[in-house]
Amino acid sequence: MTAYWPWWAGAVGLAVLTIGYTLAADRPFGVSGAWERVLHWRREAELERKEAEFTDEQALVAALGAATAEHFGTLPAAPAPAAPVSVSSPEPPDAPATDGRRRGAHPRPAPLVTQAVLLVSIFVGGLIAAVTSGQFHVRSDMGAGYRHLVTGNPVAMVALLFAGGVLVGFGTRLAGGCVSGHGLNGCGRLSPVSLVATATFFGTAVAVSFLLWKVI
Amino acid sequence: MRSRGGVLLANLLTGLALGFTVTRIGFGDYTELNRMLTFQDSRMLLAVLGAIVIIASVFALLRVRRGVGRLHAGVVPGAVLFGIGWAISGGCPAIPLIQVASGYLPALVTIAGIVVGVRLCRWCSGRFFRIDRGSCEG
Numbered sequence: 001m002t003a004y005w006p007w008w009a010g011a012v013g014l015a016v017l018t019i020g021y022t023l024a025a026d027r028p029f030g031v032s033g034a035w036e037r038v039l040h041w042r043r044e045a046e047l048e049r050k051e052a053e054f055t056d057e058q059a060l061v062a063a064l065g066a067a068t069a070e071h072f073g074t075l076p077a078a079p080a081p082a083a084p085v086s087v088s089s090p091e092p093p094d095a096p097a098t099d100g101r102r103r104g105a106h107p108r109p110a111p112l113v114t115q116a117v118l119l120v121s122i123f124v125g126g127l128i129a130a131v132t133s134g135q136f137h138v139r140s141d142m143g144a145g146y147r148h149l150v151t152g153n154p155v156a157m158v159a160l161l162f163a164g165g166v167l168v169g170f171g172t173r174l175a176g177g178c179v180s181g182h183g184l185n186g187c188g189r190l191s192p193v194s195l196v197a198t199a200t201f202f203g204t205a206v207a208v209s210f211l212l213w214k215v216i
Numbered sequence: 217m218r219s220r221g222g223v224l225l226a227n228l229l230t231g232l233a234l235g236f237t238v239t240r241i242g243f244g245d246y247t248e249l250n251r252m253l254t255f256q257d258s259r260m261l262l263a264v265l266g267a268i269v270i271i272a273s274v275f276a277l278l279r280v281r282r283g284v285g286r287l288h289a290g291v292v293p294g295a296v297l298f299g300i301g302w303a304i305s306g307g308c309p310a311i312p313l314i315q316v317a318s319g320y321l322p323a324l325v326t327i328a329g330i331v332v333g334v335r336l337c338r339w340c341s342g343r344f345f346r347i348d349r350g351s352c353e354g
Contacts, residue, residue, distance in 0.1 A: 125235025165329015
């Protein structure tokens with residue numbers, strides 16, 4: 001059996017990469033969002049190109065509102081009035097950032113190419129870990145655990161892995177996040193939607209795993 | 217580091233670190249995952265919970281904004297579907313990548329499923345259901 005990291009090393013590793021990304025990129029971290037953008041790269045690239053054309057923020061907000069209304073078939077929201085500008089008590093340069101500009105509050109997703117790099121580098125990081133730890137071994141099954149707990153039939157295995165993948169892809173995008181986006185980043189921010197999503201997908205996975213272990 | 221190059225570097229380093237870390241924790245090993253989800257072994261569960269505690273503490277100290285994602289109608293059904301898929305395939309969106317990197321070739325089928333699922337969700341959105349997911353990026 002491969003010796004995996006102790007729990008505390010895993011906790012520190014996951015925390016450091018999530019915090020580091022948030023501070024360095026000024027954006028929330030999430031893998032399913034990267035899949036979404038990379039798999040719709042034509043549309044996302046077009047959106048990036050159009051966004052780059054807008055230099056006026058009000059025009060950008062109006063255009064985004066119209067595009068959202070068109071996508072969801074709803075009426076565009078009335079444009080918000082410009083925020084009053086206070087000249088009597090300007091925020092000092094070293095003051096804590098206000099709500100809209102706190103760290104990790106960047107409204108736009110990371111550029112498309114950077115999210116493709118994220119997915120490729122996850123693979124490379126996994127490859128380095130597997131090779132250096134002696135875990136790398138090409139196999140045509142998913143291991144003894146999958147064989148015993150789910151199925152040992154190769155055709156059923158392929159069908160279940162594909163169905164599981166579809167559920168993962170569809171479910172994470174419907175829920176707006178996955179273990180990294182909702183679980184680490186969202187729960188780390190104490191976001192109510194992420195706490196609900198994480199409790200739900202973890203609870204469901206626990207129930208299905210017990211079924212596989214004890215019943216099926 | 218907020219320039220395009222900076223974000224690119226952040227994604228590169230974070231991806232490498234994530235792939236390395238989750239592989240060394242054991243998330244690509246279906247047996248370990250099932251042992252975590254059936255509470256037979258608390259090691260991986262403690263790793264995730266410990267990470268969340270550290271992240272929440274550091275974010276609170278640094279005053280990182282709390283999440284703005286809204287609790288829309290797709291959150292619970294989507295999370296249920298994801299939970300089922302996670303338990304039967306062993307893959308959340310990053311894991312099949314590191315499973316293939318560890319030599320589990322059938323995980324390529326899981327990746328194909330994720331590709332179909334992600335595209336299917338956007339295709340269905342607006343045709344069969346209309347959910348405003350706000351700006352949640354995760």
